[in-house]
Amino acid sequence: MNIIYKKFLFRVGTETANEAKTIAPYKTGNLKKDIKVISYSHKKVIVGNTKLAPYAKFVYFSTKPHMIKVKKARALANKKSGVVFGKKVNHPGTKANAYLKNAFDNYIRSEGFTRAKSALVRDIKQGIITDIKKGFK
Structure with missing residues (x-):
């Protein structure tokens, strides 16, 4: 049965x-490319970001306003736009975006989850039938 739950999760x-x-x-x-199933078993599944997007935790949980200072360069700048900011910048912080929780909530309300539950029931039923048949041999 564990394999059935593992497959479902x-x-x-x-x-x-x-x-x-x-x-x-x-x-x-x-950030988007890096969202994946990190691990799973018959008891739990872990979905999230890996080291490919180390900033994901700041997007997910938010940041407070903070100072950004130059480390090695002469000044902070946006290379694409050509805007130079100087040696330090007051960052306003970011709001939390719980995209993983929101995705799970959306999925739970979806037809996809309904289909997954139906497949789980079918697999459990088939597993029970198979076990009963083995018991009579």
Whole structure:
């Protein structure tokens, strides 16, 4: 039976990760590409970002206003726009964006989750039938 639950949780994790990729902020960069099933077992599934997007925790949980200072360069600048900011900048902070939780909530309310639950019931039923048949041999 453990394999049945493992299969179900992997499906839930994968479909939640796919939903998270559609609602996560930032259209470019590694944040969306990096959302994946990190681990799963018959008891739990972990979905999130890996080291490819180390800034994901700041997007997810927020940041307070803070100072950004130059470390090695002469000044902070946006290379694409050519805007130079100087040696330090007051960053206003960011609001939290719980895209993983929101994706899971969306998935739980979706037809995809209904189909996953139906498949779980079918697999459990088939497993029970198989076990009963083995018992009579």
